Amino acid sequence: MPRKSFLVFTAAIFVALPSSLPAQSTARAATAETQSSANWESAIKARRQQLIQQNGQGTDTTLRSQLLAMRDKDQAVRGFSSGRSASGMTPDMLAKLPSTDAELTLELKQIVDQKGWPTISLVGIEASNAAMLILTHTADHAWQAKLLPQLEQLADARRIDASMLALVIDKELVSEGKLQRYGTQFKFVNGEMAMYGVEDPGGLDQLRARALLPPMKVYKETLAQIYHLKAGNAIVSATSPARN
Incomplete structure (x- = not known):
């Protein structure tokens, strides 16, 4: 059975508190968690x-439309529409994935x-x-790895969204059988x-905060x-790729 991985992007949701906390502690914790949530969302x-202010709205409107159509196609086959789950992954969708x-990988390669x-x-x-979403989902990990140094430079120069790059970095590390970062x-x-x-x-939430990703509790x-x-809280090891 093929390995099944799950990826999402940051989303704002309410963080529920344990019912066992005393009333005053619950109120203080609720205020703290609400503030924490507001902090990363605001960030x-x-x-x-x-x-957007630094880079503008983009100059190539034709390419913009092409990429957004590619995104919609990527998401539709995964059961998403307008950023929301529209349906579960059916056998037909899994077969087409x-x-x-x-x-989409070939189309993105041509663009690049x-x-x-x-x-x-x-x-x-x-x-x-x-x-970046298309790159995250590509099966061509060699191409991913080849692009990473350039993408990290672009992220450092604030020419692309660094939080999106975090997904690609983790995907590549896992594909190589290594520990992921974010x-x-x-x-x-x-x-x-x-x-x-x-x-x-131990430093995962701090690292995620620097990449402007939500806390792990929110992410889960x-x-x-x-x-x-x-x-759940279970941790699994990535499998190293087979060597010839």
């Missing part, structure tokens, strides 16, 4: 606006060959992130989602809402 929104990803990586200044932030990759195990091991478990609840499966 993401502020950084997004800064990227490899060919759809391969088709002709125009370079789609930066925010070229196509706008939505379409630039759409290109905790974005999960595997279906015994009816639940289990996280692939990370490089720095997002996964559970989207996939209707529990995101």
